[in-house]
Amino acid sequence: MHLYKTQNIFFDGVFDQISLKSLDDVFRTFDRKMSVHNAPIYQDLKKEHAQHGFSIVEGVLVCHAQSNALSSRQTFFMRLNQVFSVNGHPIHFIACTLSPARLGILNLRYLSRLTRFFKNKSLIEDLESVESLDGLKIILNGEDALVRDLVA
Numbered sequence: 001m002h003l004y005k006t007q008n009i010f011f012d013g014v015f016d017q018i019s020l021k022s023l024d025d026v027f028r029t030f031d032r033k034m035s036v037h038n039a040p041i042y043q044d045l046k047k048e049h050a051q052h053g054f055s056i057v058e059g060v061l062v063c064h065a066q067s068n069a070l071s072s073r074q075t076f077f078m079r080l081n082q083v084f085s086v087n088g089h090p091i092h093f094i095a096c097t098l099s100p101a102r103l104g105i106l107n108l109r110y111l112s113r114l115t116r117f118f119k120n121k122s123l124i125e126d127l128e129s130v131e132s133l134d135g136l137k138i139i140l141n142g143e144d145a146l147v148r149d150l151v152a
Contacts, residue, residue: 048065
């Protein structure tokens with residue numbers, strides 16, 4: 001297992017063994033798990049997907065949503081327990097960033113950085129082979145990821 005420079009990316013939530021079968025499942029799961037400050041994001045994710053689509057990089061579906069209800073950016077990662085297909089591409093992982101609409105162009109820069117982060121084939125191999133949720137957190141957020149969880 002390697003430690004990766006995350007280019008100022010921090011994953012606020014890391015989840016393992018998530019069961020999803022469709023894009024709608026993805027949106028509903030993020031709405032259920034990641035509603036920030038009681039701001040439902042399902043409609044925002046669906047709207048962003050309809051307007052801008054999403055990226056698929058090395059088996060990672062990267063999606064985003066902007067909302068006026070959010071006060072800060074949140075980024076989440078899920079490792080799926082079973083691969084599903086989107087437009088013929090196998091999806092093993094999902095990364096999603098939720099941002100306040102007021103950040104404007106900064107949202108696109110962050111999304112671009114997030115997408116580039118997952119182009120590292122060695123990173124993807126480590127994410128596939130690590131056996132625990134704690135291992136995922138360390139790969140994605142660095143060595144002190146577990147300490148941050150204890151303090152939070």
